[in-house]
Amino acid sequence: MAPTASTRLERYAWLSVAAAIATISLKTLAWWLTGSVGLLSDALESVVNLVAAFLALWMLRLAASPPSREHPYGYSKAEYFSAGIEGALIVLAAAGILATAIPRLAHPQPLEMPGWGLALSIGASAINLAVALVLIRAGHAHRSITLEADGRHLMTDVYTSAGVIAGVGLVFVTGWLILDPLVALAVAAQIVWTGLGLVRRSVSGLLDSAIPEEDREEISRIFDEYARRHRLSFHALRTRRAAARSFISFHLLVPDEWSVARAHRLSEEIEERIRELIEGASIDVHIEPISDPASYDDQGLDR
Numbered sequence: 001m002a003p004t005a006s007t008r009l010e011r012y013a014w015l016s017v018a019a020a021i022a023t024i025s026l027k028t029l030a031w032w033l034t035g036s037v038g039l040l041s042d043a044l045e046s047v048v049n050l051v052a053a054f055l056a057l058w059m060l061r062l063a064a065s066p067p068s069r070e071h072p073y074g075y076s077k078a079e080y081f082s083a084g085i086e087g088a089l090i091v092l093a094a095a096g097i098l099a100t101a102i103p104r105l106a107h108p109q110p111l112e113m114p115g116w117g118l119a120l121s122i123g124a125s126a127i128n129l130a131v132a133l134v135l136i137r138a139g140h141a142h143r144s145i146t147l148e149a150d151g152r153h154l155m156t157d158v159y160t161s162a163g164v165i166a167g168v169g170l171v172f173v174t175g176w177l178i179l180d181p182l183v184a185l186a187v188a189a190q191i192v193w194t195g196l197g198l199v200r201r202s203v204s205g206l207l208d209s210a211i212p213e214e215d216r217e218e219i220s221r222i223f224d225e226y227a228r229r230h231r232l233s234f235h236a237l238r239t240r241r242a243a244a245r246s247f248i249s250f251h252l253l254v255p256d257e258w259s260v261a262r263a264h265r266l267s268e269e270i271e272e273r274i275r276e277l278i279e280g281a282s283i284d285v286h287i288e289p290i291s292d293p294a295s296y297d298d299q300g301l302d303r
Contacts, residue, residue: 013057019131020050023124030120079243083149087198094191101184108177125161163187
């Protein structure tokens with residue numbers, strides 16, 4: 001039996017869980033070998049990644065739940081909660097970096113990064129980078145903001161480790177200790193931008209944002225095609241996006257002499273064209289007579 005879309009998404013979430021466990025192990029080993037408090041802090045940050053991965057798994061399962069009596073439109077918006085929480089965790093991680101880096105601007109400190117600790121940190125970052133790229137790509141392909149947010153979260157861990165390595169390298173080459181906190185501040189700024197972006201998209205999704213403009217333009221082109229062929233008219237197009245699911249409604253105005261059956265057949269044809277364009281779209285069509293003045297009085301949201 002072929003896996004369902006929900007099962008495929010959950011597999012990506014389990015990949016994130018496995019990556020978090022692997023990086024926790026590597027970073028804990030690096031701390032045990034070196035005694036570096038910085039590496040211990042990095043390992044503890046990976047524990048947050050593990051919690052976030054389980055949160056993503058939970059939200060994906062909830063989002064895939066079938067509609068219920070209390071939630072007739074389904075639970076797909078649950079993904080936005082996961083993305084918002086992960087965005088907030090990313091911003092908190094940046095705050096931790098700032099809290100460490102700012103005092104070092106006034107009091108630069110010598111760096112200690114023994115070879116084994118550096119090697120293990122690079123290995124953990126490589127795992128996070130590979131999994132982050134897979135999750136972000138899968139998030140775009142399946143329109144899952146949860147997977148994308150989890151990938152972005154892992155990528156911030158990569159940025160952090162890259163900043164540590166870059167800071168060590170620059171200080172080693174130049175001897176300027178202040179370069180280490182400056183690099184950390186640059187990394188923190190990048191992480192804050194990523195986290196706030198996820199929070200913004202999460203809030204936008206919860207507020208019923210429209211589907212992408214390019215998709216709306218394609219729908220309008222379909223309307224124009226059928227209007228020319230059948231002397232039809234369309235209005236009151238409304239769309240909203242709930243993670244991987246899209247909701248589309250519009251009014252189809254047909255010639256007065258058409259039967260209900262004929263109008264319904266054409267409506268089904270138009271709906272199929274739109275579903276070929278937008279996978280997983282839920283479409284609601286209201287059919288009206290084109291010459292009735294009342295057909296043009298119900299275009300507002302309150303109607």
